[in-house]
Amino acid sequence: MKKMTFLGLGDEKERFVKRLQELGIVHLDLPGESVLPADTARELQRVTEIRKFLSRISEKGGTTRDTEGDYSQICARREELGQKESRLSTEISALKKEQASLEPWGNFKPEDIALLRSRGLEVHFYRVSRKIFETLPLEGTLCEVLSGPTAGEAVFALFSAYAVNLEIPEEKLPAKSLADISAEIKAKETELAEISKAYIELSAKIAALEKAEADLTDIFEYRKALLNAGSELEDRLFVLKCWSPVPEDRLVESLGTDFKFVCLTEEPEPGDRVPVLLKNKPTFNSGEDLVKVYSHPNYSDFDPSGLVLYWFVVFYGMIIGDAGYGQCVSAHQSEKQFRSVDPFPAAELHAGKFGYLFRCDFGILFRDCRSAGKSFEQMYAPEFRDQRRAEFCDAGVHHYGHGTCIAGFGNQVFPFQRLAVAGMDYHHLVRLCAADLEYGERGGKSDRAVDYDCGFCLGDSVHLFP
Numbered sequence: 001m002k003k004m005t006f007l008g009l010g011d012e013k014e015r016f017v018k019r020l021q022e023l024g025i026v027h028l029d030l031p032g033e034s035v036l037p038a039d040t041a042r043e044l045q046r047v048t049e050i051r052k053f054l055s056r057i058s059e060k061g062g063t064t065r066d067t068e069g070d071y072s073q074i075c076a077r078r079e080e081l082g083q084k085e086s087r088l089s090t091e092i093s094a095l096k097k098e099q100a101s102l103e104p105w106g107n108f109k110p111e112d113i114a115l116l117r118s119r120g121l122e123v124h125f126y127r128v129s130r131k132i133f134e135t136l137p138l139e140g141t142l143c144e145v146l147s148g149p150t151a152g153e154a155v156f157a158l159f160s161a162y163a164v165n166l167e168i169p170e171e172k173l174p175a176k177s178l179a180d181i182s183a184e185i186k187a188k189e190t191e192l193a194e195i196s197k198a199y200i201e202l203s204a205k206i207a208a209l210e211k212a213e214a215d216l217t218d219i220f221e222y223r224k225a226l227l228n229a230g231s232e233l234e235d236r237l238f239v240l241k242c243w244s245p246v247p248e249d250r251l252v253e254s255l256g257t258d259f260k261f262v263c264l265t266e267e268p269e270p271g272d273r274v275p276v277l278l279k280n281k282p283t284f285n286s287g288e289d290l291v292k293v294y295s296h297p298n299y300s301d302f303d304p305s306g307l308v309l310y311w312f313v314v315f316y317g318m319i320i321g322d323a324g325y326g327q328c329v330s331a332h333q334s335e336k337q338f339r340s341v342d343p344f345p346a347a348e349l350h351a352g353k354f355g356y357l358f359r360c361d362f363g364i365l366f367r368d369c370r371s372a373g374k375s376f377e378q379m380y381a382p383e384f385r386d387q388r389r390a391e392f393c394d395a396g397v398h399h400y401g402h403g404t405c406i407a408g409f410g411n412q413v414f415p416f417q418r419l420a421v422a423g424m425d426y427h428h429l430v431r432l433c434a435a436d437l438e439y440g441e442r443g444g445k446s447d448r449a450v451d452y453d454c455g456f457c458l459g460d461s462v463h464l465f466p
Contacts, residue, residue: 144157
């Protein structure tokens with residue numbers, strides 16, 4: 001990168017800056033407190049804000065983009081709709097407040113109240129606390145008490161043939177009925193819905209705004225360069241500084257022979273703010289976004305894009321440095337991996353694992369068979385049904401209840417509708433755990449525990465293998 005200073009004729013300043021902008025290979029070095037073209041900046045900000053607003057609508061609605069259209073008309077339409085939307089929202093908010101104030105008295109026509117008053121009847125509306133209401137002198141009046149919004153509030157209408165002064169403020173109700181207010185709110189909400197549809201139609205022309213934004217950006221940069229280009233000898237000369245990544249001879253050749261100027265080239269000095277544009281091979285350019293998040297490297301610094309890309313996991317762990325957070329992330333990732341496992345091999349694995357853990361095969365408890373001195377065929381014989389139930393319970397129904405709890409946890413980790421653990425389905429697992437709890441609370445054997453657990457382990461109630 002080279003620092004270049006151009007000195008040229010003042011009459012050629014605009015054409016010279018325009019030519020530099022067309023080349024697009026230099027970065028102007030403007031003063032710290034540079035002068036900005038205010039009108040262009042405002043117009044650019046206006047277009048940018050409207051473009052961002054319509055972009056969000058376009059992403060939600062999935063509208064097609066139309067490149068045709070005048071950006072000024074699009075902006076004017078958006079501003080018109082925005083003002084109308086703001087006005088309607090304010091009016092709806094005010095109407096809802098009136099609706100809330102009228103709801104305790106119900107739906108009545110203000111004209112009817114005016115008719116009663118014209119005939120000499122006093123009609124007043126009040127809202128006070130229950131304590132104050134109980135102390136009011138209401139003799140000789142007709143008082144209609146309505147339910148208030150809260151238990152401690154009294155809402156009532158007072159009718160009297162003569163003037164009444166209760167020395168409490170009277171409620172000022174709007175000159176509309178509750179039905180009229182609800183109709184107005186609905187009508188205005190319908191208008192808001194139409195505005196939303198108009199926004200969707202307008203978002204189809206977002207491409208025209210993008211083009212206008214790019215053009216205004218060029219105009220803004222051009223005018224900013226003109227305003228901040230130094231002048232010498234009573235504006236007869238201009239001075240313009242810039243940074244160029246190409247050598248002086250190539251840049252001067254690109255400018256052409258239509259200008260009369262002098263160019264001074266210097267090397268960057270320590271402390272200069274040299275513009276930087278990261279450039280990496282496709283293998284490493286994905287790491288540029290990660291680098292920009294933390295800090296953009298200076299011109300003389302090392303570009304760590306490739307290093308950060310492939311070692312970001314290590315850097316991330318160093319930055320977070322929290323064991324609990326790491327365990328949560330690890331558990332979540334493990335769960336995602338388990339959910340991608342084929343359920344049938346996993347079911348076989350867990351069936352065998354819990355079978356060895358519980359020392360049970362095809363519903364037969366190895367330990368109980370050996371202790372009873374019976375073969376598998378004898379254990380399955382109908383005449384030994386009650387005996388094997390009792391032996392099983394004596395051998396430890398509580399042990400098997402806890403084992404089914406562990407199996408239940410496996411069913412939560414793996415996405416199976418049925419957990420193949422020694423021929424038991426999920427619903428029997430729930431009942432087994434409940435039976436185990438009941439057995440432990442009673443301190444002895446439970447009939448339910450015997451039925452369910454023996455059915456599980458000995459194949460009486462549920463088994464997959466005939």
